[in-house]
Amino acid sequence: MLLKNKNIVITGSGRGIGKAIAIACAKEGANIGLTSRTREELETTKNEILNNNPNVSVALKTSDVTNISEMEELFEFFHNELGKLDGVIANAGASGRYDTHKFTSDKFSQILDINILGVFHTFKASYPYLNKEDKKDKSRFIITGSAAYPNAMPKFAAYTASKYAVVGFQKALSMEYRRENINFTMILPTMVDTQLLRGDKAGDGNAPPNILAPEELNKYYLFLLSKEANRVNDELLFVNQFEQLVDIIKDLSEEDKKSWDTLKDYLEANQQNLFNDIKGQRRLGKFLLERFK
């Protein structure tokens, strides 16, 4: 098991990407802190986890990421229930599609508050409880970003602005806290079949093929939380690049996927752009190679 006895908190874990991550982490042996604003969704996630993994602990509490007092109470509660935290995933998010000149200030600032202030609150409130004792087993603060950085989305100006902003936030934190045992990273997905993207149609089985199922992102979160990523800090993982890599690995000859070095040689010779994009992210490349070869 990759995460046995680790304590992981995931914001926005009542549905969508956060729920999938929570279930995947529990399957790998982690104890889980679940939170969002909707209790019923959190209860459903908790039941799904415990039905399949009766040996992990699941703590659950509603909280609004835009409210710092609620977030401070939330992390005190998780600390009391679970102990020191090994991983926090700032995943809660919201979006909205409007012609920009028709955006109301309220709607615009609501999106920024959830997607930027909410990530700041998640960090500020969790910081006292992060496990910072062991440089061989660092705690992880992972932000769910979006491929809206750097590919801006017309009519999604607030969302795009917020996802640019959290890249800056992540970079600032990884510099500021570089002497502490915390890794700051970010996963930037393209389109995922969730309520945020498809509203009530999420999960209806009719999503176009270029839209990922939330579970397809689990491998990236598991990697960043695992001991293989103990030295991975200040990295942005662009999901579309690594999904391309996974497709290539699956179709590759045994010879070319024998090791990371043979795979790298193949990519350098045949997939120059992808090679240049991911060559600095060897640990994730190796992790995916082991899982998909």
Ligand SMILES: NC(=O)c1ccc[n+]([C@@H]2O[C@H](COP(=O)([O-])OP(=O)(O)OC[C@H]3O[C@@H](n4cnc5c(N)ncnc54)[C@H](OP(=O)(O)O)[C@@H]3O)[C@@H](O)[C@H]2O)c1
């Ligand atoms: N779906 C995509 O195509 C896509 C692509 C790239 C990145 N992302 C990112 O992935 C993350 C997760 O989104 P998703 O796609 O899984 O959407 P989702 O299914 O709508 O889930 C969003 C989660 O965030 C929670 N949330 C929203 N506002 C909150 C608040 N103020 N306080 C606390 N929790 C709040 C929601 O619960 P409540 O409403 O009950 O609070 C829900 O659990 C977001 O950061 C999003 O930007 C999504």
